[in-house]
Amino acid sequence: MVKDTSMTSPLFKLGLAALCSTLLASCAQSPTGRSQMLLFSPQQMNQLGADSFEQMKKQEKVSKDARMNAYVSCVAKAVTAQVPASYGITSWEVVVFDSKQVNAFALPGGKIGVYSGLLKVAKNQDQLATVIGHELTHVLAQHSNERLSRSQLTGLGLAAADIAMGSSEYRGATMAALGLGVEVGVMLPYGRTQESEADRLGLELMARAGFNPAEAIPLWQNMSAAAGGNTPPKLLSTHPSNENRIAELQAQQAYVLPLFKQARANGLVPQCKA
Numbered sequence: 001m002v003k004d005t006s007m008t009s010p011l012f013k014l015g016l017a018a019l020c021s022t023l024l025a026s027c028a029q030s031p032t033g034r035s036q037m038l039l040f041s042p043q044q045m046n047q048l049g050a051d052s053f054e055q056m057k058k059q060e061k062v063s064k065d066a067r068m069n070a071y072v073s074c075v076a077k078a079v080t081a082q083v084p085a086s087y088g089i090t091s092w093e094v095v096v097f098d099s100k101q102v103n104a105f106a107l108p109g110g111k112i113g114v115y116s117g118l119l120k121v122a123k124n125q126d127q128l129a130t131v132i133g134h135e136l137t138h139v140l141a142q143h144s145n146e147r148l149s150r151s152q153l154t155g156l157g158l159a160a161a162d163i164a165m166g167s168s169e170y171r172g173a174t175m176a177a178l179g180l181g182v183e184v185g186v187m188l189p190y191g192r193t194q195e196s197e198a199d200r201l202g203l204e205l206m207a208r209a210g211f212n213p214a215e216a217i218p219l220w221q222n223m224s225a226a227a228g229g230n231t232p233p234k235l236l237s238t239h240p241s242n243e244n245r246i247a248e249l250q251a252q253q254a255y256v257l258p259l260f261k262q263a264r265a266n267g268l269v270p271q272c273k274a
């Protein structure tokens with residue numbers, strides 16, 4: 001019998017923190033307990049996410065491959081089903097982009113983009129769930145809000161009002177802050193702390209969905225191996241990796257494997273076929 005840890009998990013506490021920040025910006029706290037400076041409301045972030053997603057759909061080729069779309073949606077649906085209701089995200093939009101790029105992203109407001117090139121590196125449903133869980137966590141932990149807030153203070157010239165109104169003058173910088181490096185020339189990588197948070201809580205999300213969290217290790221190994229190839233993963237430029245990542249993922253298995261086994265015992269056995 002595995003103890004139900006859902007109420008005490010970092011993911012659940014993070015949900016409360018997100019709820020909290022909709023009421024009072026200053027009480028925002030990341031899942032690891034660091035305080036976050038967030039200058040934008042969740043409503044503003046959702047609007048920015050939705051606008052940027054529309055922009056991406058115009059810039060990139062949207063895949064019409066029915067089987068690939070069904071596969072990616074199957075994995076995304078299972079993972080997003082584990083996002084606590086306290087985040088207030090009622091629906092998710094998942095789009096597959098037809099591109100060799102090894103990349104994926106999630107945006108505030110329930111938007112997920114996966115490039116078909118990623119499927120060459122994320123070789124099974126568990127590895128794809130690793131990436132989706134990681135990207136989702138960047139959104140849930142308000143990393144994009146944090147980054148946008150910081151870029152405003154460090155004088156990138158972003159004005160909150162302009163951003164909130166979706167001024168096209170600021171679109172490039174805003175999209176970069178959301179982790180979308182398209183046509184901007186600037187890639188704003190996440191910090192090491194944010195990467196660790198995304199890895200840790202992403203693992204928890206996928207494990208609760210019944211995906212095998214042990215597959216996170218070969219996934220990141222594949223990603224590193226692909227870095228020396230013809231199409232180095234774009235994901236790595238916004239999600240810097242380091243030699244500690246694999247060790248941390250291994251250390252976290254003791255916490256997430258029981259969650260995975262419990263999910264399987266409860267009948268959550270995803271069977272998404274590539």
Ligand SMILES: [Zn+2]
Pocket residue numbers: 134138190194195198238239
């Ligand atoms: Zn990341």
